[in-house]
Amino acid sequence: MEKKVQQLLERLSEVEEVLGQPHVYDDQKKYRALTQEHAYLNELKAAWEEKKRLQQQVVDNEELLKIEKDAEFAEILREDIQQLEKRVEDLQAKIENLLVPPDPLDHRPSILELRAGTGGDEAALFVGDCVRMYKLYADRSGWRYELLSCTPSDLGGFKEYIMVLVGPNVHRFLQYEAGTHRVQRVPETEAQGRVHTSAITVAVLPEPDENEEVNLDDKDLRIDTYRSSGAGGQHVNTTDSAVRITHIPSGIVVYCQEERSQHKNKDKAMRLLKAKIAEIEQQKKQQAMASARAMQVGSGDRSERIRTYNFPQNRITDHRINLTKYNLDQVMEGDLDEITSALVAYFHQEKLKGSEEE
Numbered sequence: 001m002e003k004k005v006q007q008l009l010e011r012l013s014e015v016e017e018v019l020g021q022p023h024v025y026d027d028q029k030k031y032r033a034l035t036q037e038h039a040y041l042n043e044l045k046a047a048w049e050e051k052k053r054l055q056q057q058v059v060d061n062e063e064l065l066k067i068e069k070d071a072e073f074a075e076i077l078r079e080d081i082q083q084l085e086k087r088v089e090d091l092q093a094k095i096e097n098l099l100v101p102p103d104p105l106d107h108r109p110s111i112l113e114l115r116a117g118t119g120g121d122e123a124a125l126f127v128g129d130c131v132r133m134y135k136l137y138a139d140r141s142g143w144r145y146e147l148l149s150c151t152p153s154d155l156g157g158f159k160e161y162i163m164v165l166v167g168p169n170v171h172r173f174l175q176y177e178a179g180t181h182r183v184q185r186v187p188e189t190e191a192q193g194r195v196h197t198s199a200i201t202v203a204v205l206p207e208p209d210e211n212e213e214v215n216l217d218d219k220d221l222r223i224d225t226y227r228s229s230g231a232g233g234q235h236v237n238t239t240d241s242a243v244r245i246t247h248i249p250s251g252i253v254v255y256c257q258e259e260r261s262q263h264k265n266k267d268k269a270m271r272l273l274k275a276k277i278a279e280i281e282q283q284k285k286q287q288a289m290a291s292a293r294a295m296q297v298g299s300g301d302r303s304e305r306i307r308t309y310n311f312p313q314n315r316i317t318d319h320r321i322n323l324t325k326y327n328l329d330q331v332m333e334g335d336l337d338e339i340t341s342a343l344v345a346y347f348h349q350e351k352l353k354g355s356e357e358e
Contacts, residue, residue, distance in 0.1 A: 004099055005048050012041040036107070044098045051091040058084045097341045100348040106172040108206040111148065111275050114161045117180065119198020121155045126183045126309075127200050128157030129332060134165070134177075136334025143167030148268050149256045162272060164207065171206050173336075176320075176343040178204045179306030186312070195312060199305075205275040214274040214281075222246040223266070228257040245269045252276050321346045 015038050018024060024031055061081050068074045114130055116123035138145050144166045151159040165174065182199045190196065208214050225240040242257030243265040254272045256265040308317045309328055316331050316339070317324045323342055327335070 001095070001099065005044065005095070008041055008099075009045055009048070012038070012045060015041060037102070040098070040102055044095065047091050047094050047098060051088055051095065054084050054088050054091070058088065093341065097345055100344055103172065105175075105206050106169050107167075108171045108209065109164055109166040110171045110174050111162065111164045111203075111205040111207060111272060112174065112177070113201075113203040113205070114158070115201050116153070116157070116159050117199040117201050119183075119196065121153060121157075122183075122187045122196055123198040123200055124153035124159050125155070125157035125187075126181075126198055127159070127161055128153075130181065130200065130202070131158065131161050131163070133332050133334055133336070134163075134174075137336045138165055138167070138170075138334075140334050140337075141167060141170070141173070143170050147258050148272055149254070149258060164271070171204075172344060173340040175204050175206075176306075176340070176347060177202050179304045182305055182308045184308065184310045184312070205272075205279050207271065207275050208278040214277050216247070216270075216274070216277070220248050222248060225262060241265060243269050245273055247273055247277065250277065250280065318343070 015034055019034055019038060024034070058081055061077050061084070065074060065077045065081070068077060112134060114127045116127050119126070135145055146164050146166075148162040148164055150161045153159050180199050180201050182197060184195050184197050186193055187196050222245070224244045224246075226242050226244065227240055228242045241260060241262045242255065243262060244253065244255040245266070246253045252273060254269045254276070256269040256272070259265045259268065306318060306320055308315075308319070309332075310316070311328065314326050314328045315324060316328045318339055321342055323339065325331070325338070331339070
């Protein structure tokens with residue numbers, strides 16, 4: 001690890017030299033890439049130097065402990081060493097995550113689709129809980145989110161909720177949320193106090209950028225307008241502002257009724273449609289190029305059960321990396337960092353293994 005970090009810190013000096021040249025602003029795309037790389041390398045440098053500083057403090061305290069005669073002060077030293085070692089451990093995990101190389105998709109705006117699966121009303125309620133969880137995680141991460149489309153459930157929650165999240169490293173940390181999320185808890189309507197199991201599915205779609213523009217032929221689209229339904233204020237059921245778009249060749253159907261304006265609803269529906277078509281094209285390319293193993297790694301298959309949320313035991317388990325934590329209450333408040341970082345590191349190692357075997 002030390003060798004890898006030193007190589008990257010040498011690269012930091014090179015990047016700073018290039019950014020200091022007057023002509024660097026001529027190519028705005030290259031300049032943006034350099035500033036992103038500079039921010040990433042600076043973060044790595046800060047974590048590495050802080051880890052080294054704390055490790056030295058541990059050594060110094062251990063030396064003091066060997067000669068310390070005062071029992072009370074010796075106990076303070078031992079507690080300090082324990083706290084320092086925990087901080088070193090946390091920094092080590094952060095550095096390991098930072099050593100996963102940046103990917104062009106890391107900062108790409110990402111569309112999250114959450115849908116109620118088995119469990120009926122209870123699954124719809126859990127969709128609502130997960131929407132809140134991801135929004136709180138976004139707030140912690142400095143991301144913005146925007147509703148694209150949703151279908152509320154009669155008893156609360158949502159049958160479906162689709163939103164786009166924008167911010168630094170948003171796709172890097174959300175891409176492995178795709179799959180089936182299972183919840184085990186006692187529903188409010190359960191008189192006997194029995195635990196029920198329900199499930200929702202999550203899909204994660206990176207939005208295409210200007211270099212991957214999805215060109216859609218108007219003759220391949222069927223656009224229907226209709227009146228909005230459900231909670232939404234006075235404009236509901238008064239104008240045909242809701243929009244449904246069907247892409248005839250693929251059969252993909254998207255819709256939006258969140259905005260008062262038909263034009264805005266159409267724009268949002270088109271964003272979702274383009275992201276879905278771009279994902280299909282990307283999957284075709286991966287299947288044509290990749291080995292069977294690589295295709296299975298990070299595929300984001302929604303049929304795969306990836307995580308279980310057990311409320312009676314305050315337990316959350318990610319089945320792909322055998323990670324079990326007993327802080328489900330904190331996770332539902334948006335504390336997802338430990339899980340998403342572990343997934344990024346795990347799937348990076350899996351991809352490295354796959355490339356070595358090819």
